Amino acid sequence: MSYPSGHAAYMFFSMTIVSLxxxxxxxxxxxPS
Structure with missing residues (x-):
C-alpha cells in the first residue's frame, strides 16, 4: 500500500498482457486449420 500508483500501473500492465x-x-x- 506504500506505492498505490505503482501497484495500479503494474496491475494494469499485467491485465493488458493477460488479455492479449x-x-x-x-x-x-x-x-480453421
Missing amino acids: YILGKLELLHR
Missing part, C-alpha cells in the same frame, strides 16, 4: 494472450489463444483456436 487470451485473445491470441482464442484467435488461434477459432482459426
Whole structure:
C-alpha cells in the first residue's frame, strides 16, 4: 500500500498482457486449420 500508483500501473500492465494472450489463444483456436 506504500506505492498505490505503482501497484495500479503494474496491475494494469499485467491485465493488458493477460488479455492479449487470451485473445491470441482464442484467435488461434477459432482459426480453421
